[in-house]
Amino acid sequence: DAMVIQNPRYQVTQFGKPVTLSCSQTLNHNVMYWYQQKSSQAPKLLFHYYDKDFNNEADTPDNFQSRRPNTSFCFLDIRSPGLGDAAMYLCATGVAGYNEQFFGPGTRLTVL
Amino acid sequence: AQSVTQLDSQVPVFEEAPVELRCNYSSSVSVYLFWYVQYPNQGLQLLLKYLSGSTLVESINGFEAEFNKSQTSFHLRKPSVHISDTAEYFCAVSDPLLGGGGNKLTFGTGTQLKVEL
Secondary structure (H helix, E strand, C coil), rough: CEEEEECCCCCCCCCCCCEEEEEECCCCEEEEEEEEEEECCCEEEHHHHHHHHECCCCCCCCCEEEEECCCCCCEEEECCHHHEEEEEEEEEEEECCCCCCCEEEEEEECCC | CCCECCCCCEEEEECCCEEEEEEEEECCCCEEEEEEECCCCCCCEEEEEECCCEEEEEEEECCCCEEEEECCCCEEEEECHHHHHEEEEEEEEECCCCCCCCCEEECCCCEEEEECC
């Protein structure tokens, strides 16, 4: 089945230690999104890629970066995680011009 | 800027009872509305969507939602809930004109539906 895959499902890191979260898709969608969802809150868009074009939300901290080496993969890099970055990180895909987004299962990040 | 309001943070209901989860939105452009469901420690699953056409949309598991433009609402309903419907439900509105070829989903704060025996 076509799907959105996120690895790992659970990630523990130490305060200040860089961490990378992975997302892959078999849907061949040209748009990939990263959302941050803190406990008991709504998901919040961090940034998205349209093909190779990166689009950052205005209020996304510089500590968050992303890479998309090819259509199938997209990475979220947190350069120096703080305790406030503990959250569920959701990857989603979509087709430009269409409104529906398809979500992966998420990666829950814990910062010690 | 678009916004979504889900007034009820928690809705307890007995099994086989009807339920309504409320969602109101504000938008100055064409409206595209979604309901997503999230089970514990999982991602978001699309429940149903309104893009155009009939204002009443239905899901395969018995949920329905009605787009009401005059009341700027998109309430979710189910006539008879099951224990397995226990989850967090998010209403979202899409901005189709986000620069860069994508679209932005703006979510409400979610409603926790708890179905009890």
